[in-house]
Amino acid sequence: MSVVIDSVSVDCPAKTNLTLHVGPSHAEWGGRHELDTIYCAVGVYDTVTATRKAPGTGFSLNLEGAYLGDLASSVSDMRRNHAVLALFAMAEASGHEPDVALNINKRIPVSAGMAGGSADAAATILALNALWNLDWPIERLRKVASTLGADMPFCLTGGYARGTGFGERIEQLDDDGDIVRGLKERGFAGRLLVGAYRAELRTPEVYATFDQIGAGKADDNHLQKAAIALHPRSGQAIEEALHAGARQAFVSGSGPSVIAFVPTDDIAAAVQAAWQDSCCVDRIIATSAPARPIVHITA
Numbered sequence: 001m002s003v004v005i006d007s008v009s010v011d012c013p014a015k016t017n018l019t020l021h022v023g024p025s026h027a028e029w030g031g032r033h034e035l036d037t038i039y040c041a042v043g044v045y046d047t048v049t050a051t052r053k054a055p056g057t058g059f060s061l062n063l064e065g066a067y068l069g070d071l072a073s074s075v076s077d078m079r080r081n082h083a084v085l086a087l088f089a090m091a092e093a094s095g096h097e098p099d100v101a102l103n104i105n106k107r108i109p110v111s112a113g114m115a116g117g118s119a120d121a122a123a124t125i126l127a128l129n130a131l132w133n134l135d136w137p138i139e140r141l142r143k144v145a146s147t148l149g150a151d152m153p154f155c156l157t158g159g160y161a162r163g164t165g166f167g168e169r170i171e172q173l174d175d176d177g178d179i180v181r182g183l184k185e186r187g188f189a190g191r192l193l194v195g196a197y198r199a200e201l202r203t204p205e206v207y208a209t210f211d212q213i214g215a216g217k218a219d220d221n222h223l224q225k226a227a228i229a230l231h232p233r234s235g236q237a238i239e240e241a242l243h244a245g246a247r248q249a250f251v252s253g254s255g256p257s258v259i260a261f262v263p264t265d266d267i268a269a270a271v272q273a274a275w276q277d278s279c280c281v282d283r284i285i286a287t288s289a290p291a292r293p294i295v296h297i298t299a
């Protein structure tokens with residue numbers, strides 16, 4: 001006899017791409033491009049709480065957080081929120097009614113290249129897997145997630161992973177395996193600063209610009225040149241960070257956010273000062289990588 005759970009909270013981390021190699025787009029993938037990417041979850045978390053509601057009362061959605069971007073005015077199209085899309089997809093897949101109250105406490109910058117929407121969808125999937133006592137394995141949850149968006153399957157597990165296909169085929173990477181060890185030796189681990197912006201970039205527009213201008217010669221992120229063309233301040237933030245001693249500095253996914261890995265207190269302080277003095281970012285978030293989702297059974 002399973003215990004009746006009334007409420008589950010999930011802290012789900014944002015994602016960045018340590019490498020993002022972009023190939024041709026495929027009509028059968030809805031125009032999405034072939035990718036070969038190393039995903040890495042970073043310690044900026046959204047918290048989604050799913051609470052059981054009376055049968056037949058339908059879903060509800062509440063958003064909180066100081067930086068909701070275009071989401072703040074999205075009350076009208078709540079049904080398009082990625083967390084709500086995930087609720088309906090899980091209800092369909094499991095035969096449950098979507099009588100659930102969703103509360104999202106947003107800390108991940110919106111439309112920032114950090115998969116904030118995908119993180120909220122993944123958090124909802126993980127929360128419902130517990131709330132409805134489904135106890136499905138990750139592969140089954142990934143199948144549901146991949147119908148909703150390219151980044152969502154990765155967001156279910158976090159850590160480091162290689163993504164192929166349009167990003168939905170995930171090969172989880174061992175933290176002490178050869179690939180991750182190599183990444184750590186190149187400085188892609190530990191303490192980092194996120195340079196965040198009020199401005200938002202639409203992912204389809206960044207890919208379309210990539211189709212026109214291609215990738216920068218030495219860029220590990222093939223979307224970086226396009227993101228900087230659309231949002232030049234991101235390029236300035238990368239230059240300032242590298243000049244101030246950052247081990248790595250790059251546009252996160254489709255941008256505009258910039259990630260700078262800063263291994264020591266001195267380097268972190270120097271990058272923070274350089275970004276503040278040059279006003280090339282609007283907000284700085286200090287955190288670390290890798291990170292993983294945390295599920296809390298709250299009632």
Ligand SMILES: C[C@](O)(CO)[C@H](O)COP(=O)(O)OP(=O)(O)OC[C@H]1O[C@@H](n2ccc(N)nc2=O)[C@H](O)[C@@H]1O
Pocket residue numbers: 017020025030031032033034035037113115118148149150151152165166167203204205207253254
């Ligand atoms: C830029 C990345 O964040 C890197 O991880 C992802 O590729 C984007 O993932 P996402 O935001 O979940 O993207 P989706 O919601 O699946 O698709 C949004 C739009 O981004 C473009 N898109 C996305 C993924 C992909 N492999 N190729 C694309 O061209 C397409 O125009 C697509 O219609």
Ligand SMILES: Nc1ncnc2c1ncn2[C@@H]1O[C@H](COP(=O)(O)OP(=O)(O)OP(=O)(O)O)[C@@H](O)[C@H]1O
Pocket residue numbers: 070071080081082083104109110111112113114115116117118120121151201203253254255
């Ligand atoms: N829960 C949500 N959180 C953030 N954005 C959402 C959410 N639901 C729907 N959206 C919509 O999705 C769009 C993309 O949001 P998101 O924050 O995932 O962008 P992103 O971080 O740039 O994505 P990616 O890194 O995958 O390119 C936003 O413009 C927003 O309107």
